[in-house]
Amino acid sequence: MGIKFRNYYNSLSKKKKKLVLESFIFVLFFLGVNIFAWFTYVSKASLEISGTVAAWDVEFNSDGKATSMVVVEITNMKPGMLDYSQQVIVHNLGEVDADLSYEIEKLSILGKDMDVSDNTKTISNLNGFYPFNVVLGTSSGSLDSGKYADFTVNATWSYDETNKHYQLNEAYDYDPSYTYYYLNNGVYTEATDITESNFTTKRSSLYLEKDDADTYFGEKCGTYEKASGDACLYMKVKLIAKQKA
Secondary structure (H helix, E strand, O other), rough: OOOHHHHHHHHHHHHHHHHHOOOOOHHHHHHHHHHHHHHHHHHHHHHHHOOOOOOOEEEEEEOOOOOOOEEEEEEOOOOOOOOOEEEEEEOOOOOEEEEEEEEEEEEEEOOOOOOOOOOOHHHHHHHHOOOOOEEEEEEEEEOOOOOOOEEEEEOHHHHHOOOOOOEOOOOOOOOOOOOOEEEEOOOOEEOOOOOOHHHHHHHOOOEEEEEHHHHHHHHHHHHHHHOOOOOOEEEEEEEEEEEOO
């Protein structure tokens, strides 16, 4: 009887120890899962918080419409035309200051695409290279948080200027009714060797007087717009707002 009891007691003790061990392991596992979950939550929460420290929101508004692409279409172009003006209001709604800039993505004159690979040159040419002037600009290159800035496009075509010549580019076609000039050492001399066959090759070194340049574009713009229904000058300008470092 004593031996049976002792064996029963030993068996019960072993089961108890096993049960305690299993309970202890279960507790550790439970704590481990919760600790892992807690650290995971803290990590995600921290990432979410750091990701919203600086909100970024810049609004471009033209004629009540949100836009970052400005389309310029100038019709009825002729010497003495009514001045053209377009404005886009830029509002920095975010918490970070921005740099504001723009670039011409497309420029078409008389239906011909001009080379816009060099934006600085393209913008400069629009203001002085042709008998008409197109001026682009922003009221500020810096846009602080909560502030406004303007992007404007203005076009004019004066016919009062005299003693000026304009260099030719791909916008011009050959027309034997005009007198072309070369420029050598600051002096314009008549180009008597220009023909339809060599015009394209020599075009970039040729010039037209102001009156002839006015007449050329004035007549060509009217003819082109009537035939195609498109604007004589078409331009797409992209507005760019970048966060300041």
